[in-house]
């Protein structure tokens with residue numbers, strides 16, 4: 001009798017797993033990626049797609065989902081749902097789609113907003129696969145130069161310059177060359193970074209398994225026994241850097257913010273309150289006092305940049321300055337925040353990660369993007385995938401991992417055929 005119960009349970013589990021893995025249509029497939037089309041540079045043609053004004057009559061009937069906000073997070077969720085045949089409407093408060101990924105052109109110069117460079121886009125990485133799937137292979141990335149960044153610490157005669165190389169091995173080796181007395185610290189730092197990158201999926205899993213299971217695993221300490229990522233995620237960069245070395249320059253390099261690429265972008269941190277008195281003025285018509293005020297910041301920053309790179313001064317043709325009020329207007333940010341919900345340490349405690357989910361107490365209202373996982377193009381994209389998984393009640397990561405395996409096999413087959421031909 002007991003044997004029969006066990007056999008029945010096993011069969012139910014096996015059939016259920018098979019159905020979950022193979023019985024449902026997958027949003028992702030090899031076929032959905034096509035060769036990239038020509039790059040469209042005609043602004044009018046681009047605007048036709050990106051700047052579609054809202055009209056009630058244009059809203060299709062029988063929608064399955066409405067996505068509010070067209071950043072990478074919302075678009076990833078929308079594309080994933082649409083790939084399964086769902087009828088999706090994306091609404092955007094700005095006059096063009098893209099969120100932090102949109103660009104704008106002024107006086108012939110194209111400015112990008114929130115995509116300067118990203119990592120993990122190597123062949124067959126999960127991130128590259130998702131990017132290809134949601135864009136049907138139409139977004140192409142340019143590989144970073146070997147020396148892609150320079151960090152300058154201090155000013156005048158006391159200033160020190162460090163160069164940063166792309167590629168995880170090259171970056172580590174090059175830092176070791178520049179900090180010969182701290183090679184152990186650099187090695188340890190990269191070990192932590194690599195482990196964190198490899199284990200990030202465990203943090204996503206906290207949002208996909210039932211919440212009570214996630215909290216049980218965390219509170220009982222089982223999660224910590226399984227991986228140190230659950231403890232590390234709630235540790236601040238300063239504490240990690242302090243534990244590795246007392247070299248202050250290396251500390252700065254371990255937690256620097258990096259921005260560069262087509263136009264020069266200079267970023268600094270300011271308080272919303274410094275600009276608040278203009279919050280009710282119309283955008284682009286906030287008045288001469290606002291213009292003069294924000295230009296003071298711009299000029300100081302530009303002077304600073306010229307102190308490092310004096311040849312820049314003669315090259316300045318056009319300057320555009322955005323403030324927290326711009327973030328509020330163009331990106332719908334609360335109090336002009338750069339990354340939406342605050343990225344403080346509390347938010348990244350493992351328990352907070354498990355509690356901050358895509359579903360909300362409001363029926364059929366789900367959250368995606370950087371608010372649900374982390375800032376950054378990759379972080380917001382995962383927010384979109386988590387959201388689609390929650391809406392569909394289907395973990396789309398399983399489909400992606402199976403696709404990754406398929407692509408690896410395909411590549412191996414192609415390489416073998418090429419070798420055969422050569423021989």
Ligand SMILES: Cc1cc2nc3c(=O)[nH]c(=O)nc-3n(C[C@H](O)[C@H](O)[C@H](O)COP(=O)(O)OP(=O)(O)OC[C@H]3O[C@@H](n4cnc5c(N)ncnc54)[C@H](O)[C@@H]3O)c2cc1C
Pocket residue numbers: 068069070071072073074091092093094097098099100101113114115116117118330331332333338339368369370371374375376377378380383
């Ligand atoms: C200056 C800057 C530089 C950055 N550089 C990089 C980088 O180099 N690499 C990297 O990986 N990341 C970078 N980031 C971060 C990255 O761009 C963001 O974390 C990510 O794009 C956020 O995506 P999202 O979809 O969550 O949000 P968003 O892209 O902000 O999209 C949200 C969208 O929702 C819309 N919206 C808001 N409220 C409403 C509403 N009520 N109705 C309709 N629409 C609404 C907004 O207008 C916006 O279009 C940068 C960010 C900034 C600001």
